[in-house]
Amino acid sequence: MPSSLSSFSARVTLLALFSATTFYFLYKSRRLRHLKSLTLSSKPVPRGKILFVSQTGTSKTLAQRLHNLLASNGVVFDLVDAHSYDPEDLPKETLVLIVASTWEDGNPPPGARFFATWLAESVKDFRVGALLLKGFRFGVFGVGSRVYGERFNAVAKGLVKQIRDLGGSEIVPLGEGDVDGGELDLDFEKWCEKVVGVLNGKVLENGVNGDLECGVYDSKEESEGESDLEEEEIVDLEDIAGKVPPRKKTAAAAAESNANGNGNGKVNGQREMVTPVIRANLEKQGYKIIGSHSGVKICRWTKSQLRGRGGCYKHSFYGIESHRCMEATPSLACANKCVFCWRHHTNPVGKSWQWKMDDPIEIVNTAIELHTNMIKQMKGVPGVTLERLNEGLTPRHCALSLVGEPIMYPEINALVDELHKRRISTFLVTNAQFPDKIKSMKPLTQLYVSVDAATKESLKAIDRPLFGDFWERFIDSLTALKEKHQRTVYRLTLVKGWNIEDVDAYYKLFSIGEPDFVEIKGVTYCGSSATSKLTMENVPWHADVKAFSEALATKSQGEYEVACEHAHSCCVLLAKTKKFKIDGQWYTWIDYDKFHDLVASGRTFDSTDYMAATPSWAVYGAEEGGFDPEQLRYRKERRHHKSSPKQAG
Structure with missing residues (x-):
């Protein structure tokens, strides 16, 4: 019995010790x-x-x-x-x-x-x-x-x-x-x-x-x-609403300017295009400023194709590799104040070059450096493979359409030469206010003229140009386009309630410039501002853009046909039928290697010398709607949003 009590007492002691230890931990x-x-x-x-x-x-x-x-x-x-x-x-x-x-x-x-x-x-x-x-x-x-x-x-x-x-x-x-x-x-x-x-x-x-x-x-x-x-964030041109930066940062930028110069936008007696306030505004929107008047950004489509989620409309229409495309400009200034401006007019304006001028080689080198730095930030992002990342680090295309009027830059031809020496294709967009500059342009991969309206009254209302003779400049720009041998494009931006009913007036402009292609895109709504009265009601559906495009093609009586579409961008392409449709096959794509070889040869060539076959998925009416089937379609789940009306096709 004493032995049993002793054993029981030991068990109680051990249990208490275990409980105390457990409680402590x-x-x-x-x-x-x-x-x-x-x-x-x-x-x-x-x-x-x-x-x-x-x-x-x-x-x-x-x-x-x-x-x-x-x-x-x-x-x-x-x-x-x-x-x-x-x-x-x-x-x-x-x-x-x-x-x-x-x-x-x-x-x-x-x-x-x-x-x-x-x-x-x-x-x-x-x-x-x-x-x-x-x-x-x-x-x-x-x-x-x-x-x-x-x-x-x-x-x-x-x-x-x-x-x-x-x-x-x-x-x-x-x-x-x-x-x-x-x-x-x-x-x-x-x-x-x-x-x-x-x-x-x-x-x-x-x-x-x-x-x-x-x-x-x-x-x-x-x-x-x-x-x-926020100062380093990467946003796309079509994603920004031109928000003004905090007062604190603007003041800081101004203080820095006063420390480095005289505070009036001049350095060494020369006027800077990008003042401290403008720089702060543009950097807030994600721009990387180059020198005193240039800029570069990474496009959302560049990021999309890096992730294998599809390229932009230029991939569908012309075969560019969106993940190898650099969006830049050598002139942040513009001669218009368009109602659909993506920057809400935070960039400078002017009718002629009146600023300090940077070297074109410096601009190209810095643009590539800044662009590749932004590409490197995509390393490790879901969907980005090492192969695509390495390709992205070597840009093969340059969209000179970022902001402003690139053709204003006095050394634009030298800058284009530098890009071509690096075998980087060039897509330049001009706002049709500098016809002499268009005439003097060297061969580009593709030259665009923005045709934002078809009548003098509507052009003035939409583009709000600085020039008093804006309409004469506009017509002269289209005329100058006709003399170019390389690929030329009219770029139409449709604004519901402003210019979407002007089919006849637009068609009359075709005979002036005789463009190879006509890109027709619905306006991108950029939010409300004191400078624009546009609302979402002014944004056409893709079905509206298709109907307008088909009407234009019909009006041309076969001279132009609807060739391609990119439904995601609400964009449709008309192309000259006899020139780019051979035996029922469209040839809107570009042989980029051949283009660079032709440029290097120094001989005269035209747009048919470097065209390539368009794949079936990019052709108008294809089930894919212009989406590359080799890419992975990613559909966002939309909650708490009204669904859009059904679209034709």
């Missing part, structure tokens, strides 16, 4: 004891995702901790690295928790740069709007260091602001942790407590946080907490 933190004691209500909680933006592993570790905590409470979340997550899937999510680190200079870690940039782009994309993430609930915890002052947790603050601007609703306010302050774990546990508390019933039926304040900023915090990423 499981509940050594008061906060952890409190969190562990929380249990979620029986209400169904939607499955969500925990994304982490991490460089050294801190945010990843915290995200794993949150994942384990929620799992212990019976809530299953996916734990995902933002580096491998496709942000285009965000509209499909309902609940996302983000743990985000701020890396060097207020930017996200390199691996998550695309994720953050996509959000920044979407906020400025007038076609996306504030309902993209409607119904999307989220919470963000930032990991940073207060020693960086204003840049402390800049990435997390930027993510919250951008998601809110896209219609998302915070379930908890922004949490902030300081890796150098010694309170990171405690601050994170407090934030986790709020998350668990909200999931435990503090969410209203409409999904909006009921007990916790929804906003996390006051006006001062919003202006001072912006990430430097």
Whole structure:
């Protein structure tokens, strides 16, 4: 019996010791004891995702901790690295928790740069709007260091602001942790407590946080907490709304100018085209400014084809490789103030060259360098293969149509020569106000003239030209186009209620310039502004563009036929039938190697000398609608949006 008591006593002692040890390890933190004691209500909680933006592993570790905590409470979340997550899937999510680190200079870690940039782009994309993430609930915890002052947790603050601007609703306010302050774990546990508390019933039926304040900023915090990423974000020309930069940055740019020059836009006595205010405006829109009057940007179609998701209309119509195309201009200035201006007139205007002039070789070299740097930022982005990335680092095409009037640059021919020496094709767009410049242009791969209206009255209303003799200049420009031997294009932009009924008047212009091709595109709505009264009602559907194009082709009585289309861009191509349709086969594509060989030969040649067969998927009426079947079609899930009317074809 004493032996049995002794054995029982030993078992009790061991059990007590085990219990005490277990209690110590499981509940050594008061906060952890409190969190562990929380249990979620029986209400169904939607499955969500925990994304982490991490460089050294801190945010990843915290995200794993949150994942384990929620799992212990019976809530299953996916734990995902933002580096491998496709942000285009965000509209499909309902609940996302983000743990985000701020890396060097207020930017996200390199691996998550695309994720953050996509959000920044979407906020400025007038076609996306504030309902993209409607119904999307989220919470963000930032990991940073207060020693960086204003840049402390800049990435997390930027993510919250951008998601809110896209219609998302915070379930908890922004949490902030300081890796150098010694309170990171405690601050994170407090934030986790709020998350668990909200999931435990503090969410209203409409999904909006009921007990916790929804906003996390006051006006001062919003202006001072912006990430430097905004200055480096990559956005496409068709995605921008010409927003004016913060007053603070404009003032800073002006101060820098005063320090380097005399503050009046002149350096060494010469006037700079890009003043500090203009530079700040354009850089805010994602432009990389070259020297004093040039610029380069990366196009969204470049990024799209890098990811294997299809190229732009020039890929469908002419066979360019969109992921190897550089969008640039040697002159940011323009002689028009078009109502559909993508920049909302944040770029300079002028009727003649009156500025300091940079060297064409410098412009080309810098443009290529800046372009390839932007391509490198796509490394690791979902869908970007090493092969396509390496191809993108060697541009083969240049669209001289970024902004402004490239033909104004006095050394435009020398610049084109430099591009051709590098076997880079040239697609130059002019606004039909400089006929003498068109006459003096050397051979280009393709020369465009913007034909924004067909009558003097409508041209004045739409283009709002600076020249008093704008109509005479317009007609002379079309006449000059007729004398060119290389491929020529009329570029028509249809604006509903302004010029979409002018079929007869447009056709009368065909005989003046006799273009090889006529591109017909629906206007891109760029948001409201003090300089434009356009609304979404002025944007034609693809069916409208097709109907207009077919009417023009019919009016030409067979001289032109509808050859190609790119439904995604709401764009259709007319081509000269006898010239580019041989035995029933269209030849709108370009043999780029042959073009460069012809340029190098120095002999005279014309547009038929370097044409190539158009693939069946690009031909008008094809089932693909101009989408390359070798690319992967990616369809965004549209929620909370009215569907567009059915389109013909």
